[in-house]
Amino acid sequence: MKLMVMLILLTLLSGGCADQQVQQQKIVQIACGNDFSLFLYDTGKVRAIGKNSSGQLGVGDTEDRYELTEVLLPEAVSEIGVSDDSAFALTQDGTLYTWGDNRCRQAENSAEPAVPTPIRYQIKEQEKVTQFALGWYASYGLTESDVLYGWGSKLGLVTLEDLNYEPIYQAVPLPQSRAFPIVDGKENKRYIPPKISKIDISNYTIMGIGDDGTFFGPVGENIFGAIPYTPGEIVKIAAGRLFCVLLTAEGSLYLWGDNFRGELASGDYQLRKVPLFRSFAEDPLRDVAVGPSHILALTRSGKVLAWGDNARNQLGLADRKEVLSPENIAFPEKITLIATGFHHSDALGESGKLYAFDANDYGQLMTGDQTSRDTPTVADLQSVVANPDPVIIPEFSQEVAIAATMEAFLTESGRVFTKGPGDMGTLGTATANSHEEPTYVPMSEAITQIEAGLFTFTVLTAKGEVYNWGLSQLNSLGHDHKENKWYLTPTQVPLPEKITKIRSDMYSTGALAESGNWYMWGDNTYGSLATGTKDYAAGPVKLETPVPFAELFPSRSYWLALTAEGEVYQWGTWQNKFAEEMYMPDVQTQDLKYQKIALPEKVIKAKSTAYDNFVLSATGNLYAWGFRFKQEPQIFLENVQDFVVSPRESDFLALTHDGKVYYWGYNLMEPYIPVEIHYPEIIRTVFPGEGIFYAAGEEAMYMVYDTWIQEGMKTNEFLVKVDYRYKK
Known part of the structure; x- marks a missing residue:
């Protein structure tokens, strides 16, 4: 009898320790997609919640999840990212995993429209991947040999032909290069910088920064070109649906492109073909997160600024008015991490509390219900929507x-x-x-x-x-x-x-x-x-x-x-x-x-x-x-x-x-x-x-x-x- 009691106590204690261990794990990165979120912990594990119609949660099926569920990754990862209904994870040693929407074969070389379980995506010759960018139609991988490969569909704005859904690996043509990388045993005469340090995608157009500080991307009338910056000046590229943002080392921004919703923080709706410089000298920026037509910016003092499209209160300001200049989002503490997607946003506080706002159709705000929030609300990482409302038509x-x-x-x-x-x-x-x-x-x-x-x-x-x-x-x-x-x-x-x-x-x-x-x-x-x-x-x-x-x-x-x-x-x-x-x-x-x-x-x-x-x-x-x-x-x-x-x-x-x-x-x-x-x-x-x-x-x-x-x-x-x- 005593032995049985001891076994029960040990079981309860071990279970309690496991729950406590999960709670003590620290969130180090957040990625928000189309009504779903991914959370990367300091243990290298990833958890997901929300919409899962294309398998974007990576949990092995296409059933929506109304509570945090572990992504089926075979090993610890160091970076995550999403685009619409697709996702990826990158390990410290350069192994790439992809899953989710695959209609353009951006996640897997197969005709399957959805990939619900993360698969290892092997770039030719088993090269390790140092950076990865996932777009709506295409994917790009930067390898340790400093060659940028693209596959999927609609790579047209970088002068590659539409690939018709066949993953043809080619070095993306970028100007001002003196190196001719070898692809498939042939010398590729398309110009590419000796080394690219950062990449991202705007819609389906690749952008990059060379190690000499030169930015490559869409400028003017959607023409690929080069914009020179001071070496080391640019620390991050962020791309919305039809606009681009560069974050500088001093905490300022360059913005250009579509401005229909006030995306460029210019105080007007005027489109900019030439990058507009925006200084934040009083409180420099530490990070930016970009949605389709809105932007969140994290300052070095822990404040969060927002501007752009606000028709659904995606800016967390509760008034549904478009914001043409940065406005402060009210949080009760300093913020250390930000992420925004199509219809919802997350922010991690200094205390470890997670704040969320906007759409909540799939319980992605982790508030225990499916009610949208107009302003930041504390999320419960243990929350479960017990009986989610149906989101399908119940009759013919x-x-x-x-x-x-x-x-x-x-x-x-x-x-x-x-x-x-x-x-x-x-x-x-x-x-x-x-x-x-x-x-x-x-x-x-x-x-x-x-x-x-x-x-x-x-x-x-x-x-x-x-x-x-x-x-x-x-x-x-x-x-x-x-x-x-x-x-x-x-x-x-x-x-x-x-x-x-x-x-x-x-x-x-x-x-x-x-x-x-x-x-x-x-x-x-x-x-x-x-x-x-x-x-x-x-x-x-x-x-x-x-x-x-x-x-x-x-x-x-x-x-x-x-x-x-x-x-x-x-x-x-x-x-x-x-x-x-x-x-x-x-x-x-x-x-x-x-x-x-x-x-x-x-x-x-x-x-x-x-x-x-x-x-x-x-x-x-x-x-x-x-x-x-x-x-x-x-x-x-x-x-x-x-x-x-x-x-x-x-x-x-x-x-x-x-x-x-x-x-x-x-x-x-x-x-x-x-x-x-x-x-x-x-x-x-x-x-x-x-x-x-x-x-x-x-x-x-x-x-x-x-x-x-x-x-x-x-x-x-x-x-x-x-x-x-x-x-x-």
């Missing part, structure tokens, strides 16, 4: 609408879910918060139809009322606003009749009333509202049509209408001047009134884009004419059941009567030659998006990125995955 989605990078799903019960960036109010959830998974939009009535504009969504209720939300540009929402205005929640459009159908393009919308009248509102720059002028219209305008229109089909500049008899009318102004002058000289700028189009058979659907027109006949013939086709309508594809066009009118899908899907558009070498997308079942419906397409079969809904199309051409197979149909 019968319709999908996509506005730019925001998506909306209309379910069978008439509910709407949205996902994506929310900084323009496009999600309709009463905040500017972004959501990586579908989130319910509260509506008092069931929704029967949803349409997308560029940054807007418009819905039709069962009562025949129309609501919309998002960024109103040129009165695109019909609420009489010439200037831009954000609508964060569904707002009713003032219409005099009950509506039965809605149609939207990027900046304008049409609504069909029970009486057969059509009402339109939005941008009239190209005469889209059929008023006979290009003047601004305050609200919904009633169309005076020559014959009753059964359907409208929108475009940026031209609108097409279809009668019950299958005749096609168009109005508006041809937007593309080159096409107007070189190919369609008969299209005049005064074509603001209705024109009938001569077609050989009855039409059931039509679409006018910025360059071309497509119409579908009742017999399944898809006709095309315009800039890329002959001036007279010609059959482009046969046996077509339906076709859809992306929001920016650059990509197309056609569904045939036998359930096959064809793609043509921007991402093909021959953009107007249809290529089949292969699915594991017969497809019954297709939905368009910007850079993404959905297809619904009898068993599941599938998603395919347009960038996968070109890769699939090699094997005639396309990557697909189940997405947003059944509750998991």
Whole structure:
């Protein structure tokens, strides 16, 4: 009996010591990605928390984690880093481990779109890696022989060709070199400094600092060049989505690039092609952390400054206003480490306390819940979200609408879910918060139809009322606003009749009333509202049509209408001047009134884009004419059941009567030659998006990125995955 008691006591004591040991481990580096965080401890271990859809937590699966979980690394590491949904770790002896999103093969040389377990990435000839930079599309490794290798996709801004997802190792061309490194046994004549001391990536453009203090990176009109600095002056490179920051040894900054959100701390929104110097002489900077469009800076006295985009309170200032000059974030103690990601930030205090703020959808702030924090809040490293709220659609989605990078799903019960960036109010959830998974939009009535504009969504209720939300540009929402205005929640459009159908393009919308009248509102720059002028219209305008229109089909500049008899009318102004002058000289700028189009058979659907027109006949013939086709309508594809066009009118899908899907558009070498997308079942419906397409079969809904199309051409197979149909 005594022996049993002693064993129990020893077990409890050892367990307690283990917990205490974990708590005593010191955090030495933090990396924040897209709704997930990595923490490197002084023991060389790494722990992760948050979103894990691409395996970015490195825990062996793709299930989200709502508590700190150890990353499955086989050995201790000395450095970590993240980019969007990918991550890496580097050991002291130069061994590199990568994991997470692998759609561009930036983490592993395989066709697997996700790598959930860290794998050792071996650069050719087993060279040790001294530095690593992970971008959205590509990866770069600097080896002990001072050669910089790049692999993945889209290395174009450093004059390398797009690698088409094949990891071809090449020395990145940098100017002012007298050394010709040997790659694959051949002398590489591309210039590279004798030694690079630091690297980073802006979007997919590599930047570096030579040992002579020279900076290499994008300058001017995205041209790779060299900017000379005093040797040893630059101590860190940090890159946002479209801007760059250099931290100097004296604690000052050089900033240049995009300034749309005040990223350059210049007090204005002016883009800078030449680096802008910003001194912090009163309290020099020790470190900087950069998000897509915002910056945190740590001073030597332990204060944290912030500026740039603040639509989601990512600056921790609680006011959601863009900050054009550095402002102090209030902390109760001195800060020693900072990190920021897409939607959340972490800061480590002198006492060892961790502070976190902004988005918390995946419990990444470690507060024990999923509530976002507008200001810094003390995180509990032992916290667990016991019953996380579901972040998926719990029922079948019968319709999908996509506005730019925001998506909306209309379910069978008439509910709407949205996902994506929310900084323009496009999600309709009463905040500017972004959501990586579908989130319910509260509506008092069931929704029967949803349409997308560029940054807007418009819905039709069962009562025949129309609501919309998002960024109103040129009165695109019909609420009489010439200037831009954000609508964060569904707002009713003032219409005099009950509506039965809605149609939207990027900046304008049409609504069909029970009486057969059509009402339109939005941008009239190209005469889209059929008023006979290009003047601004305050609200919904009633169309005076020559014959009753059964359907409208929108475009940026031209609108097409279809009668019950299958005749096609168009109005508006041809937007593309080159096409107007070189190919369609008969299209005049005064074509603001209705024109009938001569077609050989009855039409059931039509679409006018910025360059071309497509119409579908009742017999399944898809006709095309315009800039890329002959001036007279010609059959482009046969046996077509339906076709859809992306929001920016650059990509197309056609569904045939036998359930096959064809793609043509921007991402093909021959953009107007249809290529089949292969699915594991017969497809019954297709939905368009910007850079993404959905297809619904009898068993599941599938998603395919347009960038996968070109890769699939090699094997005639396309990557697909189940997405947003059944509750998991």
